[in-house]
Amino acid sequence: MNFSEIVNQIKNKKTYLCIGLDSDLGKIPKHLLEFDDPIYEFNKRIIDATKDLVIAYKPNLAFYESQGSKGLVSLEKTLNYIPSNILKIADAKRGDIGNTSKMYAKTFFETFNFDAVTLSPYMGKDSSLPYLEFKDKWIILLALTSNKSSVDIQYFKDSNRKNLYEHVLSDSLSWSSKDNTMFVVGANRMDELASIRKIVPNNFLLIPGVGTQGGDLKSISLNSLNNNCGIIVNVSRDIIYSDTSDLFEEKVRIKALKYKEEMEKILIERNLI
Numbered sequence: 001m002n003f004s005e006i007v008n009q010i011k012n013k014k015t016y017l018c019i020g021l022d023s024d025l026g027k028i029p030k031h032l033l034e035f036d037d038p039i040y041e042f043n044k045r046i047i048d049a050t051k052d053l054v055i056a057y058k059p060n061l062a063f064y065e066s067q068g069s070k071g072l073v074s075l076e077k078t079l080n081y082i083p084s085n086i087l088k089i090a091d092a093k094r095g096d097i098g099n100t101s102k103m104y105a106k107t108f109f110e111t112f113n114f115d116a117v118t119l120s121p122y123m124g125k126d127s128s129l130p131y132l133e134f135k136d137k138w139i140i141l142l143a144l145t146s147n148k149s150s151v152d153i154q155y156f157k158d159s160n161r162k163n164l165y166e167h168v169l170s171d172s173l174s175w176s177s178k179d180n181t182m183f184v185v186g187a188n189r190m191d192e193l194a195s196i197r198k199i200v201p202n203n204f205l206l207i208p209g210v211g212t213q214g215g216d217l218k219s220i221s222l223n224s225l226n227n228n229c230g231i232i233v234n235v236s237r238d239i240i241y242s243d244t245s246d247l248f249e250e251k252v253r254i255k256a257l258k259y260k261e262e263m264e265k266i267l268i269e270r271n272l273i
Contacts, residue, residue, distance in 0.1 A: 001087055001115045001136055002136045003178060003179045005085075006055065007229065009124075010229045011273050013053070013260075014264040014273055015053060015055060015259075015263045016231055016263055017053060017235065017259050017260055017263060018055065018056035018057065018058050018206070018235070019046065019056075019235060019239055019256065020043060020091065020115065020208070020234050020239070021046070021062050021063075021078065022060040022240070023042050023043055023059075023064075023074075023240070025039065027244075030244070036164075039064070039067070039078075044209045045252075046080055046239075046240055046252055048249065049249040049252045050253060051086065052254075053256045056088070056232055056234075057088060057089070058091050059075060059088075059091065059235055061090060061092045078249045087232075089114065089140065089206070090112070090114040090116065091118050092104075093118050094118075094120065095119055095123050096123065096127055096209060097124075097127050101128075101130045101131070102130040104117075104130075106258075107116075108131075109137045115137060116138035117138070118137070118142065118206075121142060124243060128141065128187070129224045130179075132180050139181050139233045140181075140184055140206050141183050141184065142166040142183075142184045143180070143183040143185055144184075144189050145184060146188045146209040147186075151209050153207065168183075169196060169199045169200050176204040178203045180202070181203060182184065182232070183196075183205055184206050184208065185205050185206075185224070186208060186209045186215075187208060187220050188215055190220065193223040193224045194224075196224070197223070197226065203232055205224055206231075206234060207220055208234040211236075211237065211238025211239070212257075213267075216249070218262070218266060220233065221233070221263070222270075225272070229272055233259075239256050241250055
């Protein structure tokens with residue numbers, strides 16, 4: 001999926017919502033455990049309830065890999081079920097070099113046919129370049145994450161008082177483009193969002209942490225939107241675990257619709273749709 005296709009999806013659907021499929025056997029509704037593949041059944045029902053409200057789904061690979069080969073089957077079935085016009089993001093946070101990086105790229109973009117993958121940038125551009133060989137595929141570099149201890153590394157300053165996360169943003173612009181690279185910025189990094197947007201004015205930002213983690217959608221949006229929208233806001237637990245009854249899909253849709261409607265208002269206010 002290329003840049004224009006993502007922008008068109010945002011305009012047509014009037015949303016920039018991504019739902020994280022962090023599907024945990026210990027948290028899904030109990031009645032789904034009766035199915036041969038409970039995780040896939042859970043994901044399938046979420047997709048059915050929300051596919052008109054989102055532009056992306058983001059499976060967190062750890063939740064599937066932890067189940068061994070069965071989990072990877074659930075993942076593959078889920079990816080095949082997601083409509084082709086919806087961005088499929090592998091939340092994998094990989095970071096390696098050489099042939100290992102090439103094999104990871106092949107895994108996500110050929111074997112599983114993801115559209116995008118999250119990467120750790122701290123081994124340098126060598127760990128990202130193999131992914132950029134795939135047309136209309138995306139890398140999403142971890143820039144400034146929401147976890148508390150991110151300050152230990154990401155805020156490390158050089159002699160010019162420039163933060164390490166700022167180097168990740170600015171340095172990557174020399175070997176990537178807005179057509180193949182996005183950046184992860186945590187929703188709780190409100191004070192930094194506006195300055196980050198100045199460093200990468202044209203790239204998409206993937207922003208997790210809204211909802212359960214306390215990020216405020218409107219404030220985040222107003223500090224990071226650009227002329228093409230330029231942001232994808234991920235919500236996971238606040239939507240997918242909003243209910244555990246036999247009719248959980250209805251509550252999931254209500255919750256997702258609330259986010260979608262707020263996003264539509266913001267897009268209208270900014271004259272983006």
